[in-house]
Amino acid sequence: MGEKVFMKGNEALGEAAVRSGCRLFFGYPITPASELAEYMAYRLPQVGGVFIQAESEVAASNMIYGAGAAGKYAMTASSSPGVSLMQEAISYMAGAEVPAVIINLIRGGPGLGDIQPAQSDYFQAVKGGGHGDYRNLVYAPSTLQEAVDLMPMLFQNAFKYRMLAMMVVDGLVGQMMEAVEFKYDIDPDSIPVPDWALSGKKMHGGKKNVNTSLELDPNKLAEHNFKLFEKYQKVYENERMFEAFELEEPDIDVMIVAYGTAARIIKTAVKNLRAKGYKVGLFRPITLWPFPDKELKEYAEKTEHILTVEMSMGQLIEDVKLSIFDPNKKYHLMPYPGGIVPTPKEVEDKVIEILKGGAK
Amino acid sequence: MLKDVIFAGFGGQGVMVAGQILAKAAMEKGYYSTWLPSYGPEQRGGTANCTVMISDEPIASPLTHAPTYCVIFNNPSFQKFEPMAREGGVFIYNTSMITEKPTRDDVTYIGIAATELAEGMGSVKATNMILLGALTYFLQDVVSLDDIIAAMREKLGKKKPELADLNEQALRKGFELASEQAKK
Numbered sequence: 001m002g003e004k005v006f007m008k009g010n011e012a013l014g015e016a017a018v019r020s021g022c023r024l025f026f027g028y029p030i031t032p033a034s035e036l037a038e039y040m041a042y043r044l045p046q047v048g049g050v051f052i053q054a055e056s057e058v059a060a061s062n063m064i065y066g067a068g069a070a071g072k073y074a075m076t077a078s079s080s081p082g083v084s085l086m087q088e089a090i091s092y093m094a095g096a097e098v099p100a101v102i103i104n105l106i107r108g109g110p111g112l113g114d115i116q117p118a119q120s121d122y123f124q125a126v127k128g129g130g131h132g133d134y135r136n137l138v139y140a141p142s143t144l145q146e147a148v149d150l151m152p153m154l155f156q157n158a159f160k161y162r163m164l165a166m167m168v169v170d171g172l173v174g175q176m177m178e179a180v181e182f183k184y185d186i187d188p189d190s191i192p193v194p195d196w197a198l199s200g201k202k203m204h205g206g207k208k209n210v211n212t213s214l215e216l217d218p219n220k221l222a223e224h225n226f227k228l229f230e231k232y233q234k235v236y237e238n239e240r241m242f243e244a245f246e247l248e249e250p251d252i253d254v255m256i257v258a259y260g261t262a263a264r265i266i267k268t269a270v271k272n273l274r275a276k277g278y279k280v281g282l283f284r285p286i287t288l289w290p291f292p293d294k295e296l297k298e299y300a301e302k303t304e305h306i307l308t309v310e311m312s313m314g315q316l317i318e319d320v321k322l323s324i325f326d327p328n329k330k331y332h333l334m335p336y337p338g339g340i341v342p343t344p345k346e347v348e349d350k351v352i353e354i355l356k357g358g359a360k
Numbered sequence: 361m362l363k364d365v366i367f368a369g370f371g372g373q374g375v376m377v378a379g380q381i382l383a384k385a386a387m388e389k390g391y392y393s394t395w396l397p398s399y400g401p402e403q404r405g406g407t408a409n410c411t412v413m414i415s416d417e418p419i420a421s422p423l424t425h426a427p428t429y430c431v432i433f434n435n436p437s438f439q440k441f442e443p444m445a446r447e448g449g450v451f452i453y454n455t456s457m458i459t460e461k462p463t464r465d466d467v468t469y470i471g472i473a474a475t476e477l478a479e480g481m482g483s484v485k486a487t488n489m490i491l492l493g494a495l496t497y498f499l500q501d502v503v504s505l506d507d508i509i510a511a512m513r514e515k516l517g518k519k520k521p522e523l524a525d526l527n528e529q530a531l532r533k534g535f536e537l538a539s540e541q542a543k544k
Binding site for chain 2: 004172175343
């Protein structure tokens with residue numbers, strides 16, 4: 001442990017889940033996420049785990065629903081069209097308060113789209129996607145190492161709050177090989193069985209557990225919804241994560257907001273612009289829900305110009321505007337739809353254009 | 361410092377593994393490195409390529425739009441990457457497979473009949489190692505030939521130890537030919 005290995009992103013994500021204590025993976029192959037399932041098919045039997053290739057994404061997501069209801073760490077991974085098929089189970093799990101981990105290696109859409117890296121499932125991940133009022137924990141690492149470092153937290157927080165934890169990365173992270181270090185190896189036997197788990201009456205002193213999303217009495221269902229949102233409020237208070245990069249000075253020319261691969265690329269643009277004397281920084285949400293709104297608003301006080309760069313058509317920028325909630329700021333958007341990845345040069349040119357007053 | 365390299369050729373020519381060996385060798389030397397394959401909708405016998413980035417600081421983007429170093433295995437890849445190659449860069453290509461002729465005067469061309477040479481050494485499979493050896497000559501400020509040989513042995517030596525000696529010979533041959541051509 002602790003040694004750097006050179007691994008493909010999808011395989012490292014699988015290994016991270018295993019080392020987080022996950023022994024159950026149910027999935028259905030799809031580019032660019034297939035190697036994750038392939039790795040789990042190889043790795044889980046070695047550690048006494050179970051891999052099942054489900055007949056569809058609908059089935060795979062209902063299998064993690066079942067495994068989560070039994071109080072076990074379970075995971076599935078897919079890419080955009082596959083995650084769309086999982087929305088039914090995601091909504092049911094939110095209603096039944098069943099935890100699990102889903103990884104979405106986002107590809108270009110809508111529809112079947114293409115198989116190139118994208119961030120266009122932002123709304124689906126953070127605003128719902130399935131029916132009903134609910135929230136998911138949504139983590140958006142910008143490097144493979146960060147994704148690996150976050151993985152135990154996804155499982156732990158999913159179980160702590162009894163809700164779904166989702167990791168959204170793009171196809172690039174899954175396909176790329178990079179050095180990665182695993183700093184943990186959690187024994188699944190050390191993970192306590194929750195008292196709500198369907199693990200046999202005997203384990204809970206004869207108490208019968210029921211995990212369901214069905215509640216026909218509207219008063220009781222309303223009460224359940226209020227209870228869920230009290231929980232989400234706690235999550236909002238405790239779990240917001242972000243990185244402020246080169247945002248120390250009291251005055252900033254332009255603050256860029258981006259997450260994931262886009263943010264990784266923008267760090268180069270920020271360094272290059274700084275070398276030319278521009279005071280530019282990056283605000284990078286690490287959790288997309290809960291969104292680090294208070295923190296973003298604080299940093300926005302330092303600047304007039306806020307530039308959102310996203311590999312989608314203007315989804316992240318909605319949360320940026322809602323967080324800052326100030327009509328006197330100037331909001332700029334660089335959208336990259338369809339699987340196109342920004343280059344540092346394009347972002348540098350845009351920032352210079354904004355400061356010359358040419359951009360709207 | 362940032363080194364950006366493209367390896368491109370037909371699927372099956374060892375394009376991907378050549379890039380992986382370079383990226384791994386750089387990592388072992390303490391550099392940051394990334395390896396990114398093209399994973400588009402490819403057809404069998406079609407083209408495949410990978411991008412390797414090496415830097416002494418964290419790598420922001422694993423993509424390059426103007427590679428400084430190109431290692432080219434076939435005609436379609438020559439046509440695709442020759443116009444993209446960075447001014448002042450190095451363009452290594454396999455003359456056994458490539459009939460295209462160089463058209464630019466701002467790029468250093470290294471043409472090597474790698475497939476024929478590999479065949480002469482005992483296996484066409486060593487073609488990629490000849491070209492990787494040639495590339496190594498131009499990357500010595502980052503990785504030495506010995507570093508590449510060590511990474512190759514770790515990557516390929518376990519499965520087929522009998523091929524490791526041939527691959528080492530091929531790496532050395534490519535390195536030697538590149539140094540001869542570069543000095544001209």
